[in-house]
Amino acid sequence: MATTLLWRNFDAQAGDFCMSIEAMPLYVDIERIDNEIRELGRDEDGPLEPAELFPFDQIHYQGTDAVERAIRLLGLDTVSRVLEIGSGVGGPARYLAHTVGCRVTALELQDRLHAISARLTARCGLGDRVTHLRGDALTYPLPETAFDAVVSWLAIHHMPERPRVLARLARTLRPGGRIYIEDLSERAPFTASDLPDVTRTIFGVTLTSADEYVRDLRDAGFVDVAATDMTSDWQAFAVARARAWRDARDRHVRVHGQATYGRLERFFFTVAHLFESGSLGGLGLIGRT
Numbered sequence: 414m415a416t417t418l419l420w421r422n423f424d425a426q427a428g429d430f431c432m433s434i435e436a437m438p439l440y441v442d443i444e445r446i447d448n449e450i451r452e453l454g455r456d457e458d459g460p461l462e463p464a465e466l467f468p469f470d471q472i473h474y475q476g477t478d479a480v481e482r483a484i485r486l487l488g489l490d491t492v493s494r495v496l497e498i499g500s501g502v503g504g505p506a507r508y509l510a511h512t513v514g515c516r517v518t519a520l521e522l523q524d525r526l527h528a529i530s531a532r533l534t535a536r537c538g539l540g541d542r543v544t545h546l547r548g549d550a551l552t553y554p555l556p557e558t559a560f561d562a563v564v565s566w567l568a569i570h571h572m573p574e575r576p577r578v579l580a581r582l583a584r585t586l587r588p589g590g591r592i593y594i595e596d597l598s599e600r601a602p603f604t605a606s607d608l609p610d611v612t613r614t615i616f617g618v619t620l621t622s623a624d625e626y627v628r629d630l631r632d633a634g635f636v637d638v639a640a641t642d643m644t645s646d647w648q649a650f651a652v653a654r655a656r657a658w659r660d661a662r663d664r665h666v667r668v669h670g671q672a673t674y675g676r677l678e679r680f681f682f683t684v685a686h687l688f689e690s691g692s693l694g695g696l697g698l699i700g701r702t
């Protein structure tokens with residue numbers, strides 16, 4: 414079966430629209446990071462403590478607990494050379510550099526997110542340990558056998574051609590290097606009424622079963638591949654996140670404005686619904702070269 418189950422070219426469908434990843438609700442209001450920093454009472458470009466940002470710079474499930482999981486499972490230490498794929502505004506990369514002291518190369522597709530991440534990392538004084546690169550995981554010239562570990566949170570489902578991405582990641586790892594991925598999965602077929610939210614709201618380009626994900630990792634050259642089903646914890650997280658957002662509506666409207674509040678409210682409740690439908694799932698995947 415084809416790996417890419419869900420790929421919609423909205424250009425080709427009358428009455429639809431051509432959506433880019435930048436238009437996804439999670440990214441369109443990325444200035445919310447600056448709003449939160451202002452709310453901390455910090456100025457526009459002064460120094461920051463990495464830990465001040467952790468409550469809002471981790472764009473995945475379970476915040477820094479998820480990064481701690483990778484540290485533990487991969488056995489990262491100060492000498493580890495780590496590549497993060499789809500690094501967002503740099504939250505996990507800064508957490509790794511700050512808590513473990515390892516060197517992190519963080520590759521991010523979107524210009525705006527890349528620019529924010531580089532700026533925040535410099536303000537946190539972590540520029541000597543985190544290198545931010547702007548580029549596409551499908552095409553960026555990754556050096557061969559250069560990293561001890563590859564990590565990725567909630568990014569690969571955005572990418573077409575997952576087998577090609579994973580093969581590139583296997584080549585950039587040294588022999589015996591390890592990979593840890595947290596990503597979305599498809600546990601059961603999405604209903605026709607949920608498909609527009611899968612494609613537009615969460616930009617799910619490649620969503621498959623756990624078995625297909627494991628097979629793609631093995632085909633890419635990884636061994637000792639194992640998948641852990643994270644669905645029930647992520648569902649609980651997604652439901653609590655949506656409720657907490659709505660409960661703090663007045664605060665969020667004051668800090669971010671009505672439009673951003675509304676878009677994120679819809680996003681958070683849509684994600685919670687997709688988990689509750691039984692179709693959206695979450696996976697932790699590990700392997701080595």
Ligand SMILES: C[S@@+](CC[C@H](N)C(=O)[O-])C[C@H]1O[C@@H](n2cnc3c(N)ncnc32)[C@H](O)[C@@H]1O
Nearest residue numbers: 471472473499500501522549550566567568571
């Ligand atoms: C949900 S965010 C997660 C960000 C970060 N991993 C974190 O957990 O905070 C997924 C990120 O993957 C990036 N991304 C999507 N496709 C990509 C690609 N082809 N190459 C590099 N990054 C990509 C997106 O732009 C987005 O910033």
